[in-house]
Amino acid sequence: MADIARSFNDLNFLDHLSTGNSFLHRLDPRVKLLTVMGFIFAVVSFPRYEISSLLPFFFFPAVMIPLANIPVRYLMRKYLFLLPFAVLIGIFNPIFDREPFAFIGPLAVSGGMISFLSILIRFTLTILAAFILVAVTGFNGICLALKRFKVPEVFCVQLMMLYRYIFVLSSEAVKMARARELRSFGRKGQGIKPYVSLIGHLLLRTWDRARRVHTAMLSRGFHGKFYMRRPLALKASDVIFCLAWLFLFIVFRLYDIPAVIGEILTGAVA
Amino acid sequence: MSHHIVELKNLTYVYPDGTTGICDASVRITHGESVAIIGPNGAGKSTLLLHLNGFLWPSSGSVRIGDAPLTKETIRDVRRTVGMVFQDPDDQLFMPTIHDDVAFGPYNLGLPNEEVEERVNSALSRMGIMHLKDKPPYRLSAGEKRRAAIATVLSMMPDILVMDEPSTGLDPFGRRQLIGILKEFTHTKIIATHDLDLVADLCERAIIIHDGRIKADGPTADIFRDEALLHECGLEKPFSMQSCPICSPVPKP
Numbered sequence: 001m002a003d004i005a006r007s008f009n010d011l012n013f014l015d016h017l018s019t020g021n022s023f024l025h026r027l028d029p030r031v032k033l034l035t036v037m038g039f040i041f042a043v044v045s046f047p048r049y050e051i052s053s054l055l056p057f058f059f060f061p062a063v064m065i066p067l068a069n070i071p072v073r074y075l076m077r078k079y080l081f082l083l084p085f086a087v088l089i090g091i092f093n094p095i096f097d098r099e100p101f102a103f104i105g106p107l108a109v110s111g112g113m114i115s116f117l118s119i120l121i122r123f124t125l126t127i128l129a130a131f132i133l134v135a136v137t138g139f140n141g142i143c144l145a146l147k148r149f150k151v152p153e154v155f156c157v158q159l160m161m162l163y164r165y166i167f168v169l170s171s172e173a174v175k176m177a178r179a180r181e182l183r184s185f186g187r188k189g190q191g192i193k194p195y196v197s198l199i200g201h202l203l204l205r206t207w208d209r210a211r212r213v214h215t216a217m218l219s220r221g222f223h224g225k226f227y228m229r230r231p232l233a234l235k236a237s238d239v240i241f242c243l244a245w246l247f248l249f250i251v252f253r254l255y256d257i258p259a260v261i262g263e264i265l266t267g268a269v270a
Numbered sequence: 271m272s273h274h275i276v277e278l279k280n281l282t283y284v285y286p287d288g289t290t291g292i293c294d295a296s297v298r299i300t301h302g303e304s305v306a307i308i309g310p311n312g313a314g315k316s317t318l319l320l321h322l323n324g325f326l327w328p329s330s331g332s333v334r335i336g337d338a339p340l341t342k343e344t345i346r347d348v349r350r351t352v353g354m355v356f357q358d359p360d361d362q363l364f365m366p367t368i369h370d371d372v373a374f375g376p377y378n379l380g381l382p383n384e385e386v387e388e389r390v391n392s393a394l395s396r397m398g399i400m401h402l403k404d405k406p407p408y409r410l411s412a413g414e415k416r417r418a419a420i421a422t423v424l425s426m427m428p429d430i431l432v433m434d435e436p437s438t439g440l441d442p443f444g445r446r447q448l449i450g451i452l453k454e455f456t457h458t459k460i461i462a463t464h465d466l467d468l469v470a471d472l473c474e475r476a477i478i479i480h481d482g483r484i485k486a487d488g489p490t491a492d493i494f495r496d497e498a499l500l501h502e503c504g505l506e507k508p509f510s511m512q513s514c515p516i517c518s519p520v521p522k523p
Contacts, residue, residue, distance in 0.1 A: 220426060227378070
């Protein structure tokens with residue numbers, strides 16, 4: 001119960017963040033989407049044993065998070081919540097890939113360890129980028145940008161409706177879970193059983209609501225098309241923001257920055 | 271103006287599972303009338319309303335809106351003429367912002383952008399919620415949602431306004447405000463509710479539905495005075511017509 005209510009609050013909070021008015025919030029949603037997509041593409045395109053050249057990419061969240069006023073504690077909580085998924089993806093790498101890849105003194109580090117670490121770093125980077133994007137653009141802004149990028153309307157509208165009704169649905173779920181908890185008097189109640197029917201009820205309610213929403217749409221002349229007029233105009237700052245980041249990502253991608261710095265330093269010493 | 275007439279003739283509706291929703295209902299509502307459809311829970315009020323917009327088709331009998339009978343061919347015009355405000359505003363507000371929601375209908379009517387903007391602004395200011403224009407629906411209070419839901423229908427400039435339980439979920443102040451706003455409309459109004467005080471304030475005519483049948487149809491004041499009828503249909507006199515229990519207590523029998 002506490003978990004459902006908490007995730008609901010977190011979602012609310014993320015939505016609240018997106019209504020801010022910082023420089024980043026005012027940027028055109030399209031350039032933000034493009035920048036983050038460029039970032040994610042650059043991060044995932046590295047070969048599997050790469051670690052050091054991924055590190056410079058932390059520059060992006062390090063700059064964006066303070067600029068967007070996203071509380072780090074909140075971000076960390078969401079990050080830790082998702083971390084197990086990434087661990088699950090990479091956990092078998094060290095077991096199957098035992099070939100020594102590098103030596104730290106007498107200690108052999110297997111290729112699997114390296115690729116596991118690489119997965120975790122990539123996961124961290126992409127999750128942070130996605131959170132930053134939603135926090136400074138808002139979900140609907142992203143849908144709008146997708147629509148402008150000629151993503152089929154059906155998908156954009158689906159996403160938009162999903163976001164609109166996730167608030168209604170989750171508050172219903174919170175209420176139902178609370179009703180269950182209040183009548184189980186701090187004990188376990190009847191275990192998992194009430195949840196089964198709780199989820200079933202939610203599904204049925206969703207079904208009913210979908211029908212009513214559709215009725216409401218039809219009664220206002222809906223015939224398959226969503227109109228949304230949002231005059232989006234690219235400003236010079238939008239273009240500069242996007243190009244500067246993309247340029248940086250390309251540099252990070254092409255050059256192993258830590259190695260280059262190391263070479264310069266050691267070269268200077270020698 | 272004859273074309274804002276709503277006419278139901280011997281309308282009967284049987285649900286797919288065999289239960290009768292509406293039984294042999296005949297009603298004629300003329301232009302500019304303000305009519306309440308009252309009845310206890312489950313009497314068939316909402317079912318009746320859904321016929322006015324072609325969401326349910328009568329099992330027998332007919333519906334006429336304006337000059338034409340309601341058929342698959344006329345349904346688009348009928349839906350433009352009849353603006354329907356549903357019971358749960360969350361069903362009616364499905365777009366990302368209130369502005370988009372209010373603009374949804376006018377855009378579907380194929381109006382040009384400037385005209386749409388004009389209608390959105392006029393509907394919002396009529397409902398007194400101009401300041402909510404760019405807010406997402408889930409950030410609104412129940413009263414604000416209700417007003418936004420009505421604005422989404424007003425922007426289509428319907429000739430007939432149909433409302434299902436408009437006062438549920440509103441606090442006394444919000445309810446009072448809503449009544450004030452609704453009083454200003456000169457459209458034909460059809461309001462299904464069991465808030466009888468709202469009816470006493472707004473509607474000069476009332477139709478009582480009980481178990482899917484029309485039990486009474488006449489001037490609101492007459493119907494509310496007929497205590498036997500109200501009792502039979504599971505209703506009570508509106509509070510405003512009951513004597514004050516403190517000032518003049520009814521002697522216990």
